[in-house]
Amino acid sequence: MFIILALLVDIFWVVLDTEEKMEQSASIAVERMDALFTGIEKKLAAIDTSNDFCTESDRQALEDIIYDSVSIKEISFIRDNKIVCSDRSRQHNVDISRELPKNYSDFTGRFTYTAKDQRRNKNALFYLIPAQDMWVRVSLHLDYIDFWVSDFGARHSMKAKVIYNGNFVAGDAEVKNCDLLNLIEVDSQKYPYTVMTGYNGHLLLKAFKDQLLYAILIIFLISALFVVGLSSLCRNRRTLESEIVQAIKNNEFVGYLQPIVCSQTQQWRGAEILLRWEHPHNGLTTPAEFITIAENSGLINDITLKLLAEAARNKAVLDKINPDHYLSLNVTASMIANPFFVRKLISIIKHSPALQHGIVLEFTERETFTDDQLAQLQTGMTKLRQHGVTWALDDFGSGYSGLSRLQQLSFEVLKIDRAFVAASSTDTITHSILDSICNLAKRFDCDVIAEGIETTEQAERVNALGIKYCQGYLFAKPMSFSKYVSKLKKAQRQPVLDLAPKELEQIIEH
Numbered sequence: 150m151f152i153i154l155a156l157l158v159d160i161f162w163v164v165l166d167t168e169e170k171m172e173q174s175a176s177i178a179v180e181r182m183d184a185l186f187t188g189i190e191k192k193l194a195a196i197d198t199s200n201d202f203c204t205e206s207d208r209q210a211l212e213d214i215i216y217d218s219v220s221i222k223e224i225s226f227i228r229d230n231k232i233v234c235s236d237r238s239r240q241h242n243v244d245i246s247r248e249l250p251k252n253y254s255d256f257t258g259r260f261t262y263t264a265k266d267q268r269r270n271k272n273a274l275f276y277l278i279p280a281q282d283m284w285v286r287v288s289l290h291l292d293y294i295d296f297w298v299s300d301f302g303a304r305h306s307m308k309a310k311v312i313y314n315g316n317f318v319a320g321d322a323e324v325k326n327c328d329l330l331n332l333i334e335v336d337s338q339k340y341p342y343t344v345m346t347g348y349n350g351h352l353l354l355k356a357f358k359d360q361l362l363y364a365i366l367i368i369f370l371i372s373a374l375f376v377v378g379l380s381s382l383c384r385n386r387r388t389l390e391s392e393i394v395q396a397i398k399n400n401e402f403v404g405y406l407q408p409i410v411c412s413q414t415q416q417w418r419g420a421e422i423l424l425r426w427e428h429p430h431n432g433l434t435t436p437a438e439f440i441t442i443a444e445n446s447g448l449i450n451d452i453t454l455k456l457l458a459e460a461a462r463n464k465a466v467l468d469k470i471n472p473d474h475y476l477s478l479n480v481t482a483s484m485i486a487n488p489f490f491v492r493k494l495i496s497i498i499k500h501s502p503a504l505q506h507g508i509v510l511e512f513t514e515r516e517t518f519t520d521d522q523l524a525q526l527q528t529g530m531t532k533l534r535q536h537g538v539t540w541a542l543d544d545f546g547s548g549y550s551g552l553s554r555l556q557q558l559s560f561e562v563l564k565i566d567r568a569f570v571a572a573s574s575t576d577t578i579t580h581s582i583l584d585s586i587c588n589l590a591k592r593f594d595c596d597v598i599a600e601g602i603e604t605t606e607q608a609e610r611v612n613a614l615g616i617k618y619c620q621g622y623l624f625a626k627p628m629s630f631s632k633y634v635s636k637l638k639k640a641q642r643q644p645v646l647d648l649a650p651k652e653l654e655q656i657i658e659h
């Protein structure tokens with residue numbers, strides 16, 4: 150795996166790196182060759198070709214240009230296939246029609262061609278520039294240009310060649326007739342040639358070898374970081390897990406209560422028990438900080454049993470204030486699909502008369518199940534229902550399986566996810582979905598609780614939709630049992646039905 154990753158990084162790297170390098174090198178080569186041609190043309194422009202052209206001093210000037218440049222072999226002026234003027238090494242009136250490309254007079258601009266230099270019987274590179282009624286033919290040392298191009302390629306660790314009209318003009322003989330790998334072409338904007346850069350198999354392999362060490366180093370570093378990160382995550386997880394074990398022993402997990410109120414009368418009908426960790430160092434901690442680990446490690450089962458035992462004691466107290474007041478406890482669906490755990494719950498309920506009525510168990514629609522697990526969940530729910538438990542489907546609308554859960558299992562209560570309530574104020578589609586959920590709940594004969602009510606507008610909207618119960622910070626935040634008892638007593642004495650929203654908010658503040 151390590152080797153494969155390193156090779157993949159290597160290939161990716163080489164492909165990216167070589168492409169950029171080749172483009173840069175081809176552009177540099179074009180720049181330098183352009184400079185060569187511009188230099189030649191500048192010097193030629195200084196020669197006066199009018200009237201008595203080709204005097205001895207004109208020929209001397211041509212010879213001086215050749216003398217100054219290592220790449221130029223000969224300069225001739227051509228008219229009607231004949232050399233009409235040349236440097237002093239050349240005779241005039243020589244017919245060179247065999248050497249010139251047949252269609253050369255059709256050209257209107259500069260062009261290059263390779264042909265046999267008749268005098269030296271060697272291949273030469275010719276560069277033709279139109280000049281009034283003549284052509285200037287610059288004969289270049291092909292060996293020199295070949296050497297320059299291949300040396301340039303070698304210095305940039307690649308292969309380079311010059312082409313014109315798709316034909317090889319100059320470069321390394323090795324790549325004359327073969328395609329280069331990962332090829333880049335850069336055209337000269339002023340002169341008739343294109344520079345091609347690329348790799349042959351040998352060079353590409355060398356690039357892979359050169360970069361492989363770096364690729365291995367990178368993969369090694371990434372893996373090391375990954376391992377360190379993972380082990381610190383595991384260590385944190387283990388630490389948190391053992392902290393949770395200790396916290397269960399020390400009874401640091403307690404249930405906070407948040408009232409569920411009647412939408413119309415705003416009387417407290419019941420409360421949801423929400424888990425809190427009274428952490429000795431971190432203070433009061435909400436489930437977001439530990440619930441995933443508690444659930445994944447299975448420790449949530451012990452915590453839930455403790456919360457149910459605590460609920461039994463608290464329910465007995467609440468029954469004295471209001472015997473119709475119910476308590477709702479969070480469980481996970483997999484707990485209820487576990488027959489052993491269901492037996493444990495039933496045994497606690499059997500021993501606590503206060504739990505034999507007014508107990509709601511809620512779980513979210515998010516967990517997924519096989520058909521067997523679903524059947525076990527149904528059995529568990531039925532058994533607990535026989536002991537007075539009623540069922541609520543929590544966070545309805547937050548996932549995709551809410552509707553199928555409603556069809557597969559039976560619930561007495563549907564709790565609408567708070568994201569829906571929040572979005573319904575700005576989004577008309579969500580508002581109509583909320584309306585459909587209410588109709589759906591009616592069809593399945595469920596009571597509906599809207600979660601997360603934070604504003605009076607939300608409370609009014611929910612009430613207008615016929616949603617019977619609400620839960621949210623507008624009415625009260627989750628609080629300790631003792632605080633809940635005193636607030637419930639107050640709420641019992643003073644029905645909040647007649648209070649204006651502002652007064653209601655003031656009561657909640659205190």
Ligand SMILES: Nc1nc2c(ncn2[C@@H]2O[C@@H]3COP(=O)(O)O[C@H]4[C@@H](O)[C@H](n5cnc6c(=O)[nH]c(N)nc65)O[C@@H]4COP(=O)(O)O[C@H]3[C@H]2O)c(=O)[nH]1
Binds near residue numbers: 407423435479544623
């Ligand atoms: N922004 C906003 N939030 C509001 C408002 N009203 C209530 N809430 C928060 O919304 C959550 C409602 O509980 P939930 O949907 O069952 O969602 C619960 C539940 O799924 C899970 N949970 C809590 N206690 C237990 C437990 O004992 N066992 C299990 N298995 N899960 C639990 O943790 C979740 C989060 O619990 P909490 O942090 O206590 O968060 C609670 C509550 O404090 C409001 O107006 N605005």
